Amino acid sequence: MAxxxxxxxxxxxxxxxxxxxxxVNEKKQQGLDVISLAAGEPDFATPSHICLAGKHAIDTGKTKYTASSGIPELRRALSDFLLAHRGLRYKPGQLIVGTGAKQVLLGALQAILEPGDEVLLPAPCWLSYPEMVRMAGGVPVIVHTDMAQGYLPTPAQLAQAVTARTRAIILNTPNNPTGVVWGEQALRAVADLAQAHDFYIISDEIYESLVYAGERHIPIAxxxxxxxxxxxxxxxxxxxxAMTGWRLGYAAGPKAVIQAMDAYQSHATGNPNSIGQYAAVAAMTGDQSCVEEMRQAFERRCALMLSLLDEIPGVRYAKPHGAFYVLADISRLLGKRYRGEVIDSDGRFxxxxxxxALVSxxxxxxxxxxxxxxxxxxxNxxxxxxxxxxxxxxxxxxI
Ligand SMILES: Cc1ncc(COP(=O)(O)O)c(C=O)c1O
Structure with missing residues (x-):
């Protein structure tokens, strides 16, 4: 055997x-002042009451294995939070906590896909989705959208992509990388299509708290x-x-799916880290003003960024309404020369x-x-x- x-x-x-x-690190090691616009994480520190809860968990010996789907206190806190803040009613048994939304998404796909099942991916989309779908044995089916349509697929585009093998769609609102927030009409079109063709909806709402004035987050569920x-x-x-390093995410959904995800997770990773789970209870039950402060900061930065981008000829964008990214369309600049070299792709740009320019x-x-x-x-x-x-x-x- 090779x-x-x-x-x-x-x-x-x-x-x-x-x-x-x-x-970037190579450049920094050379002492160069690189500015990173590449990071997918908030620059803020984890709020202190959450850190304190984590420290308390260590000091009180909460450092052992937990139930693989997460401690009951956290699933209860999540259940209460989802009802109070999102109007969603989930019993703790319909909730699973995992090692980041990333792992939870893969777990969801593992739980529902048969080999060859198709998953609709409205694009632009987070770069991990197509890989995850393939890792779970599925086939990603990309539904392309462009800036002119506000990066939202039309119902007709989605309907055309459906086949007898369609098992799920992955939505992401607010969206990474576009910052687009899906409105009720677009969500209803997805819900109707999923009902008509009987497939799952995986709704990645990791940026749900970071929505700007004039828009609101609507959970499709x-x-x-x-x-x-x-x-x-x-x-x-x-x-x-601002808890990227704590590695904690969750899913809420039909009990049978959550149970299947739990069975898979129990062998794949076991429980997410215990200390983080206690910290997450504090995040869910504590004062939410820290979230609002960060949201406001992102909104201010977004306005600043857009006003400055407006001064650069050839750069276009669809205004983001959430998350902390802007997708800048530089296609009009491709084909131009930089110091003699023709720039032929966004990667080379x-x-x-x-x-x-020392900007990543x-x-x-x-x-x-x-x-x-x-x-x-x-x-900043x-x-x-x-x-x-x-x-x-x-x-x-x-030129
Ligand atoms: C759209 C989207 N979903 C999920 C994740 C993963 O988040 P987590 O840190 O909880 O794994 C990210 C992180 O960049 C993301 O952008």
Missing amino acids: LTISSVCKNITPSTTLRLNAL GLNEDAYSRTITVSGFSKAY AELLLEH AVPGEPFIAPGCLRFSYAI EERLAEAVRRIKTFVEEL
């Missing part, structure tokens, strides 16, 4: 973000009974509570931007947004302004 690598792993596209991070019965709502603590951004390609760059504005306003000034200078050199 010592080979499985075809599942051989076909995984390595993370672009990690490759970029390595380049709350639309009607049928949507509730077929939706697996996924969220977590990383973005709203990002590399040259890093090399010469993630290329659109892995988000299925070719011709775009994803800028994160999870940094002064650095943000400096980063966009550098981008402008870089673009002004293009």
